[in-house]
Amino acid sequence: MKRIALILACLMIVFACGYANENGANKQGNEITVITSFYPMYVATINITDGVDGVKVVNMTAPQTGCLHDYQLTTKDMSLIETADVMVINGGGMESFMDKVLKQHPKLKLIDASKDIPLLADNPHLWVSVSNEILQVKNIAKQLSEIDPGHSSQYEKNCAVYVEKLEKLKKGMHEKLDGYAGRKIITFHEAFPYFAKEFNLEIAAVIDREPGTEPTPKELEETIGIIRSSGIKAIFTEPQYSAGAANTISTETGAKIYELNPGVTGEALPTAKDDYIKLMEKNADTLVKAFSLH
Structure with a gap:
C-alpha cells in the first residue's frame, strides 16, 4: 500500500508541474507560447491576443534587429523556438531561415501572415501598406483561431477592434x-x-x-x-x-x-x-x- 501511495503521489506532482508540449517545452495548465519572428509581427500579434488568458507572446529577434534580410538564427533563438507552440512569421520570403526551423521542429505550428496576399516582385515588406497590414492581422487571427479554437471568439473580437483602428488610420492617411x-x-x-x-x-x-x-x-x-x-x-x-x-x-x-x-x-x-x-x-x-x- 505504501508503494502504491508513493506512486500516486509522484504522479500528482508530475501533473501539478504541468505537461510537456509537442516541442518538449514545460507548460502550466493550457498556456500557449506564441513567438513572433520580428517586430511588425509582434505588434500585430499582441493586439490579437490582448487580454487572452494563458497566451504569452514573445518576440524572437532583438527589437532593434530590423528587417530579417539574410538573418542568421542564434543559439538563443533556437532555444526560444524550443519553448514555443506557435510561431508567427511575415512570410513572403522574409524569414529565409524557416526551412531550418521546421526541419528541427516539425510539430511547431506556423502562422504565415502573408498567406494569399499578392507580392510585388517578391518583395516581402507587406506590412508597410496599411491595407496589407489589415490583411495580415486578419490572417494571424484566423490561423491562430484554428490552432487555438478555445480562444477563437476573443481573437476574432480583438482582430475586429484593431482592424477598426487600422481602417481609421488608413482613411486619415x-x-x-x-x-x-x-x-x-x-x-x-x-x-x-x-x-x-x-x-x-x-x-x-x-x-x-x-x-x-x-x-x-x-x-x-x-x-x-x-x-x-x-x-x-x-x-x-x-x-x-x-x-x-x-x-x-x-x-x-x-x-x-x-x-x-x-x-x-x-x-x-x-x-x-x-x-x-x-x-x-x-x-x-x-x-x-x-x-x-x-
Missing part, C-alpha cells in the same frame, strides 16, 4: 496624402513599394539596393542623376540604417533629407500595441511636410 498622388520619391531601401502603391506615389530610385551594404559609386551617380533630371527635392532615409550615402547625395544635389520608418524596430513590450499606428501617422506627416515645402 489618404486624406493627408491623396492630394500628392503621382509625386516621385527617393527611398533608402526596398521597404516602401507597397506604401507607394497604396498612396499613388512613384519610387524614382532606391539608395541602398542591397540591404546592409553601401551603394557603389556607380549607383550613387545614377541616383544623383535621377534627382537632378527629375527635380526631386527630398530624400527619405530610415532610422534603422546609416544616412551616410543619403548625406552624400544631399550634398551633391541639394535635396533635403527626411526620415520614413518602416516599423521594423521598437521596444517589444505590451504597451507597444499602438506603435504601428503612431509611426504610420508620423510617416504621413513627414511626407506632407516634404511635399508641401517642395
Whole structure:
C-alpha cells in the first residue's frame, strides 16, 4: 500500500508541474507560447491576443534587429523556438531561415501572415501598406483561431477592434496624402513599394539596393542623376540604417533629407500595441511636410 501511495503521489506532482508540449517545452495548465519572428509581427500579434488568458507572446529577434534580410538564427533563438507552440512569421520570403526551423521542429505550428496576399516582385515588406497590414492581422487571427479554437471568439473580437483602428488610420492617411498622388520619391531601401502603391506615389530610385551594404559609386551617380533630371527635392532615409550615402547625395544635389520608418524596430513590450499606428501617422506627416515645402 505504501508503494502504491508513493506512486500516486509522484504522479500528482508530475501533473501539478504541468505537461510537456509537442516541442518538449514545460507548460502550466493550457498556456500557449506564441513567438513572433520580428517586430511588425509582434505588434500585430499582441493586439490579437490582448487580454487572452494563458497566451504569452514573445518576440524572437532583438527589437532593434530590423528587417530579417539574410538573418542568421542564434543559439538563443533556437532555444526560444524550443519553448514555443506557435510561431508567427511575415512570410513572403522574409524569414529565409524557416526551412531550418521546421526541419528541427516539425510539430511547431506556423502562422504565415502573408498567406494569399499578392507580392510585388517578391518583395516581402507587406506590412508597410496599411491595407496589407489589415490583411495580415486578419490572417494571424484566423490561423491562430484554428490552432487555438478555445480562444477563437476573443481573437476574432480583438482582430475586429484593431482592424477598426487600422481602417481609421488608413482613411486619415489618404486624406493627408491623396492630394500628392503621382509625386516621385527617393527611398533608402526596398521597404516602401507597397506604401507607394497604396498612396499613388512613384519610387524614382532606391539608395541602398542591397540591404546592409553601401551603394557603389556607380549607383550613387545614377541616383544623383535621377534627382537632378527629375527635380526631386527630398530624400527619405530610415532610422534603422546609416544616412551616410543619403548625406552624400544631399550634398551633391541639394535635396533635403527626411526620415520614413518602416516599423521594423521598437521596444517589444505590451504597451507597444499602438506603435504601428503612431509611426504610420508620423510617416504621413513627414511626407506632407516634404511635399508641401517642395
